[in-house]
Amino acid sequence: MIRRTRSDDGILTITIDNTTSANALRPGMLDALIYAFEAASDNQELRGVLLTSAGHKGFSAGMDTSQFKHANASLAHVTITRLGQVCEAIKNCDLPVAVAIEGYRIGGAAEIAAAADFRVGGTNSWYSMPEVRIGIPSVLESVNLHRLMGWTKATELILTGSRFTAADMDRCGFLNTVVEDNAVETRALEYLHETMKADRAVIAQQKRLHRTWKNSFEREALADSRKEFALAFARKND
Secondary structure, three states: OEEEEEOOOOEEEEEEOOHHHOOOEOHHHHHHHHHHHHHHHHOOOOOEEEEEEOOOOEEEOOEOHHHHOOOOHHHHHHHHHHHHHHHHHHHHOOOOEEEEEOEEEEOHHHHHHHHOOEEEEEOOOEEEOHHHHHOOOOOHHHHHHHHHHHHHHHHHHHHHOOOEEHHHHHHOOOOOEEEOHHHHHHHHHHHHHHHOOOOHHHHHHHHHHHHHHHOOOHHHHHHHHHHHHHHHHHHHOO
16 A cells, blocks of 8 residues: 655655565555646645655565566566656656655566656665566666666666665665665755755646656756746746
């Protein structure tokens, strides 16, 4: 299940809670995550989203592997598309999204983390993209891993399926920081509170710009940045 709780300072905490199955992601949970992020983006009273998980053994083992036991290519496409929509909902959310990671973060869960704005890992957390070892490729946000951790380490992660430690992921830039396991949520919240020093609309605009920059040639990105800068002043004068 997916739980949502709101704090007095406008932070929404979204919790993945499926501890009996290593917090594995199932179709209904993906739907709930998409709704939670889209609803948060529309809620003008909210200022940030903390994504976390129940228990302390691991954030999530990724997609429930039973979802990939079917041999039908169409069904496989539907399954992976839904996971991709979770990542899109995070990236399109007007609010900054921070992820607090304890223990394992595997496969699709690592892709969800890659879509977030801030990633805080516990000292004992570890990361793996083991899809190739079960006969399928890593896709979706794996496309963007090289932007976060460089081509060399991204290639190693997706081709070997090996475990990367928190220190590994910190050194290559995937994580913003590494803290003691019991402090990951506190540190993630600190990142969100820093963004609250700016106007909500400006943060939403900056997120849109940042995504445009990542997906545009330099000339297009520069032109778009000028337009968005002027829009900020137009909004002030409304």
